[in-house]
Amino acid sequence: MNSYHIPVLLNEVISYLNIHPGHWYVDANLGGGGHTEGILDKEGKVIGIDIDSEAINEVGQKHNLNIKTFDSHLEAYSPDLILYQDNFSNLESIISNISNRLISNSFDNKHYTKSPSSKNIIRINGVLFDLGVSTHQLEKASRGFSFNKNAPLDMRMNQLSEQTTAMDLINGLNQGELIELFFKLGEEHFAKMIARKIIEFRKIKAIETTDELANIILSVRPRSHIDRTHPATRVFQALRIAVNDELHSLKSALPQAFSLLSPGGRLVVISFHSLEDRIVKNFFIQEENMKRAKVLTEKPEEPTEEEIKQNPRSRSGKLRVLEKIS
Ligand SMILES: C[S@@+](CC[C@H](N)C(=O)[O-])C[C@H]1O[C@@H](n2cnc3c(N)ncnc32)[C@H](O)[C@@H]1O
Incomplete structure (x- = not known):
């Protein structure tokens, strides 16, 4: 594993x-490369x-790729796997950057199409x-992502x-801003009480670690035996989404991904909370209403009980698929 x-x-x-062997697919969340391996296995x-x-x-080393730094980000190239x-x-x-590099290195000359600006880009x-x-x-x-590991936030x-x-x-946020953050991005029902406790704590010292924050939350809402998740889950989720501006990134990436797809190409999205899933669902409905695409998942696919047993982190996953018509 x-x-x-x-x-x-x-x-x-x-x-x-x-998967069509020899054609290009984008894995926009490479992580440990598990899905990428699945695509490569199908050629x-x-x-x-x-x-990150x-x-x-991680994936570059697994595939013995020569990882290079360009303008303070990493890139690696091989005929069937590119990392960016x-x-x-x-x-x-x-x-577009990758296409330019491939063209200038004549790496792959079969799989190009014209972008709206008439440049050659990978299909x-x-x-x-x-x-x-x-x-x-x-x-x-x-x-510093987890309430289970003590570390600087x-x-x-x-x-x-x-x-x-x-x-x-x-x-840095004031009480009102904290309430809004926890409520909007964490859908946290105890947002007001938690924000008040945070402000009280800050009068004594700054909140520096995951443990300090988790303990403040537990002082408002102790863990009960009926809780399926830790009481700090929603606040930590809200902070993570805000720090990484996750919802804006998703909103901006979906139309770009769709416009890059060839006709018949598919956009496959796994989300893990309702805020993301709503953005995905609405984007898919919009494209279907414009008759540019067909939604292939009437209801989102979810992990089976067997998968959840083997990998509890999969439990909130929801997969939606859109196929481009033209
Ligand atoms: C759930 S993991 C992906 C796991 C991967 N599919 C696998 O099978 O190993 C999500 C990954 O997406 C990355 N990520 C999150 N937001 C991103 C963004 N806006 N742009 C690029 N990568 C992002 C994270 O750094 C993380 O490595």
Whole structure:
């Protein structure tokens, strides 16, 4: 098993991507490369994107790729696997940059199409988003994502170039802003009480660690035996989404991914909470209403009980698929 991250809904993803051997697919959330491996196994070619250099290094090393730094981000090239470190909200420019490099190195001359601006860009047959954080990011204490690992509150997916950390937000926002953050991005019912406690704590000292924050939340809402998740889950989720501006990135990436797809190509998205899922669902309905696409998943696919037993982190995964018509 992959200890970096166990891929969620792997068989479903590979089946929906409908891999054509030798054609290009984008894995916009490379992580430990579990889904990428599945595409490569079916002889598809993969452009793997991740904002986190640790994911690029992990998969690059596994495939013995020569990882290079360009303008403070990582890239690696081979005939069937390309890795690129960036935010997927820059998808069009990522694919355009990669296309230019491939053309100038005459790496692959068969699979190009014209972009709207008439430039040659790689023809993409499918794009996968597997949103959120990897097990590696949660488990590595120093990343400061988890209430189970005591560490400085960080939560940046891109530690190289992102400046604002969870510690900055939790100590810098006023009470009203904290309530709004926890309520909007965490759907946390105890937002007001937790925000009040945070302000009280800050009068004594700054909140610096995941343990300090988790204990403040537990003082408002102790864990009960009927809780399926830790009481700090929603606040930590809200902070992570805000630090990494996750919802804006998703909103901006979906139309770019769709416009890059060849006709018949598929957009496959796994989301892990209702805020993401709503964005995906609405985008899919919009494209279907415009008669540009067909939704292939009337209801989202979810992990089976067997998968959840083997990989409890998969439990909130929802997979939706859109096929481009023209
Ligand atoms: C759930 S994991 C992906 C796991 C992967 N599919 C696998 O099978 O190993 C999500 C990954 O997406 C990355 N990520 C999250 N937001 C991103 C963004 N806006 N742009 C690029 N990568 C992002 C995270 O750094 C993390 O490595």
